[in-house]
Amino acid sequence: MSSATLLKETGPREVFCGLTSIVWLHRRMPDAFFLVVGSRTCAHLIQSAAGVMIFAEPRFGTAILEERDLAGLADAHDELNRVVKNLLARRPEIKTLFLVGSCPSEVIKIDLSRVAEKLNIELKGQVTVLNYSGSGIETTFTQGEDGALKALIPQMPSSKENKLLLVGTLANSVEDRLIGIFKKLGINKVESFPPRQSIELPSIGSGTKVLLTQPYLTDTARELKARGAEIITAPFPLGVFGSQKWIEAGAKSFGVDKSLVQATLDPLISRARKALEPYIKNLSGKKLFLLPESQLEIPLARFLHGECGMELIEIGTPYLNKDLMQAELELLPPNTRIVEGQHVEKQLDRVRAEHPDLVVCGMGLANPLEAEGISTKWSIEMVFSPIHGIDQASDLAELFSRPLHRHNLLKSKTLQKV
Numbered sequence: 162m163s164s165a166t167l168l169k170e171t172g173p174r175e176v177f178c179g180l181t182s183i184v185w186l187h188r189r190m191p192d193a194f195f196l197v198v199g200s201r202t203c204a205h206l207i208q209s210a211a212g213v214m215i216f217a218e219p220r221f222g223t224a225i226l227e228e229r230d231l232a233g234l235a236d237a238h239d240e241l242n243r244v245v246k247n248l249l250a251r252r253p254e255i256k257t258l259f260l261v262g263s264c265p266s267e268v269i270k271i272d273l274s275r276v277a278e279k280l281n282i283e284l285k286g287q288v289t290v291l292n293y294s295g296s297g298i299e300t301t302f303t304q305g306e307d308g309a310l311k312a313l314i315p316q317m318p319s320s321k322e323n324k325l326l327l328v329g330t331l332a333n334s335v336e337d338r339l340i341g342i343f344k345k346l347g348i349n350k351v352e353s354f355p356p357r358q359s360i361e362l363p364s365i366g367s368g369t370k371v372l373l374t375q376p377y378l379t380d381t382a383r384e385l386k387a388r389g390a391e392i393i394t395a396p397f398p399l400g401v402f403g404s405q406k407w408i409e410a411g412a413k414s415f416g417v418d419k420s421l422v423q424a425t426l427d428p429l430i431s432r433a434r435k436a437l438e439p440y441i442k443n444l445s446g447k448k449l450f451l452l453p454e455s456q457l458e459i460p461l462a463r464f465l466h467g468e469c470g471m472e473l474i475e476i477g478t479p480y481l482n483k484d485l486m487q488a489e490l491e492l493l494p495p496n497t498r499i500v501e502g503q504h505v506e507k508q509l510d511r512v513r514a515e516h517p518d519l520v521v522c523g524m525g526l527a528n529p530l531e532a533e534g535i536s537t538k539w540s541i542e543m544v545f546s547p548i549h550g551i552d553q554a555s556d557l558a559e560l561f562s563r564p565l566h567r568h569n570l571l572k573s574k575t576l577q578k579v
């Protein structure tokens with residue numbers, strides 16, 4: 162059992178909202194469209210986060226709530242119906258339409274599930290309309306993916322077929338590599354959720370064993386379990402050790418011989434450990450403070466301490482699901498301080514008092530901390546970079562090594578008088 166010190170904190174938060182996850186979800190499922198029902202702020206956020214050119218045909222958009230909608234002068238449900246029909250007339254290739262709620266749509270209480278239900282009846286056979294919330298009132302940015310996947314689960318057909326299901330969006334190349342390893346171990350039926358096309362949903366049932374690739378899928382895991390799937394307990398596939406334990410847990414649940422697992426993984430592990438060496442030199446002994454944002458903080462801290470030798474000052478996490486995190490918590494050093502939730506002012510006070518070498522935080526906090534001479538790493542980079550699996554461990558370590566290297570370079574520079 163872990164001896165970490167678990168604390169809770171509430172107060173002002175400084176995190177991205179769940180709309181952000183549309184950026185990686187729309188790339189994952191190119192036959193889907195994400196229609197945010199929100200304000201101009203929401204439109205700006207998603208547009209700039211995705212960095213889409215104005216002349217591109219993006220697979221997301223915003224149905225902007227105007228003042229008349231917000232003041233209750235127009236029927237927002239009717240307006241939304243009209244926008245959806247126009248969109249589908251213009252983009253007949255859309256197979257799944259996600260209506261994504263936002264802070265404004267929640268405040269004026271637009272019932273997106275009712276809109277989706279009506280549209281599904283009208284548009285049966287043409288498109289599936291689903292809804293979830295990306296609102297920043299209650300969610301952090303990775304929970305957007307959790308909401309989207311949860312919305313897809315009722316569409317998954319039932320089957321008792323034995324299979325391994327990898328759950329959570331991964332870079333395609335990383336996913337191919339992980340599936341290749343399981344195939345070498347003799348597990349031939351390996352599928353992914355979300356799939357690469359929204360209409361190619363895997364079936365689910367009592368023969369499905371789920372390996373979560375991402376730690377922020379609490380609702381998704383609960384719904385998959387309710388459909389009969391078994392959730393395999395394992396650390397998450399970050400770093401050499403975490404990925405090894407994750408693969409071993411999957412193999413064990415299919416009764417794969419231990420010696421085959423070892424023979425398959427050993428060459429990968431020794432190559433990856435060698436590739437990690439230069440980064441360990443740079444990271445070892447450095448003090449790390451993680452502020453809560455992505456829910457990846459605990460597995461990252463486990464990797465950066467256990468494999469790279471960093472000293473953990475505090476691990477902040479927006480939410481702590483002790484069931485999903487059990488295997489990770491057991492791997493942390495005794496008395497590690499984990500703080501669930503956020504009071505950003507108090508956390509920043511602790512950061513300043515502890516003088517960490519590196520702070521992992523949201524983009525909004527990074528610049529002010531850098532201005533105070535504290536090196537930072539944006540936590541959002543972890544969801545846009547291919548960091549999962551044994552082979553990727555050195556790339557993951559490099560992400561944390563780079564800001565320290567930059568800091569050293571800047572420190573050694575002296576300003577020349579002109």
Ligand code: SF4
Nearest residue numbers: 178203206263264297
């Ligand atoms: S959903 Fe809320 S937090 Fe996110 S961009 Fe819109 S208004 Fe801002």
